[in-house]
Amino acid sequence: MQQPDEQRAITTARHVLSGLIRAGIRDLVISPGSRSAPLAYAAAEAEAAGILAIHVRIDERSAAFMALGLSQSTGRPVALAATSGSAIGQMLPAVMEANHTATPLLVLSADRPDELHGTGASQSTRQKNLFGEHVRLAANVAAGVDPGDQVQQALAALAGDQHSAAGPVQLNLQFRDPLVPAPQERIIGQAWTAIEPGVWQGSAPAQQLGMPAQDLVPRRTVVIAGHGAGAEAQRFAQELGLPLFAEPSSNARFSANAIGHYRPLIAVGMEHIERVVLFGRPTLSRPVGKLLANPVIDSVIWQPAPVAWYEAGRRRETPVSSWSQLQEFAGTGAENWLAAWQQL
Known part of the structure; x- marks a missing residue:
């Protein structure tokens, strides 16, 4: 049951995508699923506004490798989303590749809220730290809270710095029902999409001048x-x-x-x-x-x-x-x- 003081799942998803798009992320590869529905709806709104490109792949393993290739070819981070449970585990091979190649791959792992874990709920597993040492950061956003701080931490870890290489990051998003927008809402004309897409800066060091x-x-x-x-x-x-x-x-x-x-x-x-x-x-x-x-x-x-x-x-x-x-x-x-x- 949604609490009166918590934000809806769709609101969390919109806040996440808004932060990513402002930072210069322009592609989302998504494998359809129930728990990731808020991300799918928010992504559709962003795509309708021309600020995000969606790539749908049914198989999570294939989706992850597509996102890996997109990131390596464009030089920008690519977001990768799937539903909760074993679907997230299918991404491990691509995440391992991203780790060893310093590819900024952002896994948006949809998850069930904490109260449903350990209850036998369908498609639930302990996934908050599923990728272990193969990600630069694993951050969790609890259901119903603003994801702003975790999004900024994820973006910083994706870029790397002078002490840590760029690489993959997991942002675990716990969504509580309802997972869909309100009945009166429409994909076109969402107010949150009136944002300016950013240009990914990363952490590349300034080029030094050479000798003649x-x-x-x-x-x-x-x-x-x-x-x-x-x-x-x-x-x-x-x-x-x-x-x-x-x-x-x-x-x-x-x-x-x-x-x-x-x-x-x-x-x-x-x-x-x-x-x-x-x-x-x-x-x-x-x-x-x-x-x-x-x-x-x-x-x-x-x-x-x-x-x-x-x-x-x-x-x-x-x-x-x-x-x-x-x-x-x-x-x-x-x-x-x-x-x-x-x-x-």
Whole structure:
């Protein structure tokens, strides 16, 4: 029974989505279910106002991986919603991937109120901390209370800071009946949707100015762009005239510096490589792993902020957080160095 002084479930859902949209979240992937109905109705209102895009997927596991891919491709957090119980457990594989790739994935786990737990109520489980160490934060919003503080905590954890990498967050939303809007309410023209969508800022460190290329020592350096390296790796290689070995998931494989078929070519040219600069996370390429493990080749990793995929001191590469220091290590491409790889 709803108490007179508590807010309705639909109001909580609207407050949550309002906070997310103002922060720059523009996509919600949702798997239909009864307990998540408040989120579905509020999302429909936001979509009708043109401030949110909804993606409906029946299977929660598929929905979670779709949200993961959306976030990685757009660079923005993506919200992921499902009903209570085992449905939330289906998201664990994607949450684990988001943890290790520092992907800001926000799980909005609809839940039953505390009074229904331990009663045998359908689709109820202990889900407040279901994802354990694989989320940066697990925050619970009790039924009938304003979610403002928890939403702000979730947004901060999604972005990360200089001490903690960005990554997935669980915001557990306990909804008490009624789960639907009042009968007279309509999807179109909801007052709460008259908000200005924000632009996601994240916690990316400010880019530092580099050194002029003519002041650098010519070297036989290669740049490796692993998962999530992005355009930064491509720009670095292009400015210094260095060959770029860019993995498919790096989002850095564009420009003439990107060497096609680099994996088999590494074995041919490794003996000529003096130094390696690594951006992002190297994944399934054994030749790249062999190159990075070569004890006679000096290597560094660009790490201006914490990362989630390895522990400090566990990799061979020296972390570098200064753009000028990274350029000084790499040097400018030696004469015909890039051209030789392109010809090869």
